[in-house]
Amino acid sequence: MTAVGDIAKYLGDAGTRAALLDMLLDHVYLSLVPLVVSVVLAVLLGLLCHRFRQVNATLIGMSNIVYTIPSLALFAIIPALIGTQVLDPLNVIIALTVYTTALLVRPVAEALAAVPAHVTAAATAMGFRPLRRFLTVELPLSVPVLAAGVRVGSVSNISLVSVGALIGTGGLGTLFTDGFRQRYLAPIIIGIVLTLVLALVVDLLLVLLRNRLTPWARVGKP
Amino acid sequence: MIEFRDVTKRFDDGTTAVNGLDLVVEAGTITVFVGPSGCGKTTSLRMVNRMIDPTSGTVLVDGEDVLGVDPPTLRRGIGYVIQQAGLFPHRTVLDNVATVPLLTGWTRRKARQRAAELLELVGLPAELGHRYPVQLSGGQQQRVGVARALAADPPVLLMDEPFSAVDPVVREGLQDELLRLQAELDKTIVFVTHDIDEAVRIGDKVAVMRTGGFLAQYAPPAELLTRPADDFVAGFVGKDRGYRSLSFVDSSGVEVAEVATVAEGSASESSPDWRLVVDADKRPQGWVAPDGSVVPGGSLYEVGASIRGALDAALSSPSGLGVVVDAGGHLAGVVTARQVLDVIESRRG
Numbered sequence: 356m357t358a359v360g361d362i363a364k365y366l367g368d369a370g371t372r373a374a375l376l377d378m379l380l381d382h383v384y385l386s387l388v389p390l391v392v393s394v395v396l397a398v399l400l401g402l403l404c405h406r407f408r409q410v411n412a413t414l415i416g417m418s419n420i421v422y423t424i425p426s427l428a429l430f431a432i433i434p435a436l437i438g439t440q441v442l443d444p445l446n447v448i449i450a451l452t453v454y455t456t457a458l459l460v461r462p463v464a465e466a467l468a469a470v471p472a473h474v475t476a477a478a479t480a481m482g483f484r485p486l487r488r489f490l491t492v493e494l495p496l497s498v499p500v501l502a503a504g505v506r507v508g509s510v511s512n513i514s515l516v517s518v519g520a521l522i523g524t525g526g527l528g529t530l531f532t533d534g535f536r537q538r539y540l541a542p543i544i545i546g547i548v549l550t551l552v553l554a555l556v557v558d559l560l561l562v563l564l565r566n567r568l569t570p571w572a573r574v575g576k577p
Numbered sequence: 578m579i580e581f582r583d584v585t586k587r588f589d590d591g592t593t594a595v596n597g598l599d600l601v602v603e604a605g606t607i608t609v610f611v612g613p614s615g616c617g618k619t620t621s622l623r624m625v626n627r628m629i630d631p632t633s634g635t636v637l638v639d640g641e642d643v644l645g646v647d648p649p650t651l652r653r654g655i656g657y658v659i660q661q662a663g664l665f666p667h668r669t670v671l672d673n674v675a676t677v678p679l680l681t682g683w684t685r686r687k688a689r690q691r692a693a694e695l696l697e698l699v700g701l702p703a704e705l706g707h708r709y710p711v712q713l714s715g716g717q718q719q720r721v722g723v724a725r726a727l728a729a730d731p732p733v734l735l736m737d738e739p740f741s742a743v744d745p746v747v748r749e750g751l752q753d754e755l756l757r758l759q760a761e762l763d764k765t766i767v768f769v770t771h772d773i774d775e776a777v778r779i780g781d782k783v784a785v786m787r788t789g790g791f792l793a794q795y796a797p798p799a800e801l802l803t804r805p806a807d808d809f810v811a812g813f814v815g816k817d818r819g820y821r822s823l824s825f826v827d828s829s830g831v832e833v834a835e836v837a838t839v840a841e842g843s844a845s846e847s848s849p850d851w852r853l854v855v856d857a858d859k860r861p862q863g864w865v866a867p868d869g870s871v872v873p874g875g876s877l878y879e880v881g882a883s884i885r886g887a888l889d890a891a892l893s894s895p896s897g898l899g900v901v902v903d904a905g906g907h908l909a910g911v912v913t914a915r916q917v918l919d920v921i922e923s924r925r926g
Contacts, residue, residue, distance in 0.1 A: 481677050483680065484649050
């Protein structure tokens with residue numbers, strides 16, 4: 356009962372509510388910007404992997420290694436590498452972009468490789484130039500696999516942004532650092548709930564977007 | 578017209594797919610490239626629209642060297658039908674058919690209108706236009722593939738084993754459809770297949786190719802069956818070629834005789850001769866044997882078809898009399914195998 360009372364009291368303050376909204380918006384910004392940027396990067400890198408076998412082995416290997424670097428370490432190293440301030444939110448954005456790109460390169464390359472050869476051959480034979488063929492045939496056909504990767508990436512980003520609070524970059528993670536410092540449970544619980552809800556809402560939106568882009572993948576056979 | 582002048586294709590791995598091919602595909606005809614796998618038939622086809630470029634030699638379409646044309650531009654003017662149709666799974670049937678018109682800058686509305694006309698031309702109901710390829714049967718997908726290739730009304734059509742993935746009954750229907758379309762559209766068609774029966778059935782001329790990329794014989798189907806150039810062609814053409822060649826012999830001179838008939842359902846009295854059962858419309862329904870029993874008839878021969886049909890009607894009939902019908906299926910008379918053979922013999926003389 357005390358926890359519920361604590362939460363009610365915590366949320367009763369208008370200033371706190373405004374601060375929570377700010378943190379939530381920060382969190383959305385810090386997790387979704389890397390997601391969008393990394394989808395673009397992963398599609399470009401995936402295309403390179405698909406076209407050049409040599410690049411494929413190298414990039415897939417590198418992306419596996421990148422994914423094993425601890426996030427906190429990456430947040431701390433980036434300022435040293437590119438000269439940003441330690442508290443710059445850009446550090447988190449760059450780090451998460453690197454992770455998500457590493458996560459998505461392999462599924463993108465695999466999705467492109469899975470486009471049936473007779474479909475791409477037919478496109479070429481009908482007079483598609485390579486760029487148009489990629490944008491209007493190969494890429495749309497890889498959306499189902501790409502979407503699965505993006506969903507994992509979004510959940511992973513939303514949870515990893517919280518770690519950024521340890522180096523003071525804002526977002527809902529601040530509720531955890533504050534809660535631990537003050538030995539106060541309410542903000543921690545609020546933080547967990549908001550993070551979960553955010554992850555679920557973003558996932559739902561991604562599913563809707565995927566369905567919108569791939570009506571052909573859900574039609575029944577005759 | 579498509580012309581191959583001393584065309585050779587060697588791949589990087591050292592295999593020679595096509596070896597000094599000299600061949601002319603006449604405008605408005607169906608030319609079939611046929612042969613075992615590795616004979617270079619598909620490679621030859623793909624050199625026409627530059628999916629593959631020759632190592633040496635020249636390919637000309639309407640007198641113009643294809644190497645002088647930018648490949649996408651060249652390809653938009655040449656229809657292409659591929660095995661398994663190669664339809665875009667993410668586009669509706671209508672948008673699949675509209676592909677090339679859209680590539681060449683038509684408005685979406687005009688392209689879709691054209692696509693709808695083509696669906697009708699290939700015998701597909703308009704409501705299929707809004708389905709996705711996965712919702713169609715194999716035969717329907719193949720028709721959509723043909724419609725898509727014809728959408729921009731190209732003078733040349735390349736067909737790469739287009740009907741090999743469908744079952745034999747559907748395949749025969751698609752072949753008939755192609756011949757019907759060709760009678761209407763008069764395209765220059767190059768058709769690749771490994772099936773010699775398909776080749777002689779649809780080709781105005783057939784190019785038989787041999788492993789290593791050599792042209793073994795280039796001739797009309799009847800000549801291929803009656804005068805194969807060498808043992809390879811004879812072997813490839815296969816069994817019963819003498820009989821099969823009768824498909825290309827017209828039946829003029831075969832005399833049709835009268836036959837005793839009985840009306841369907843009437844009481845059968847005994848008679849020393851076989852009598853044909855006919856219905857009220859004079860359509861053949863079977864035979865009454867001399868002992869009075871009723872037996873099913875053999876194949877029917879339609880007046881004007883090839884002499885093969887006349888002979889088969891006689892050979893398959895329980896009475897030895899081949900039943901001849903008119904275009905409406907009404908009884909015209911009977912022929913005997915001996916009469917048909919006499920006509921065949923007299924043609925040789």
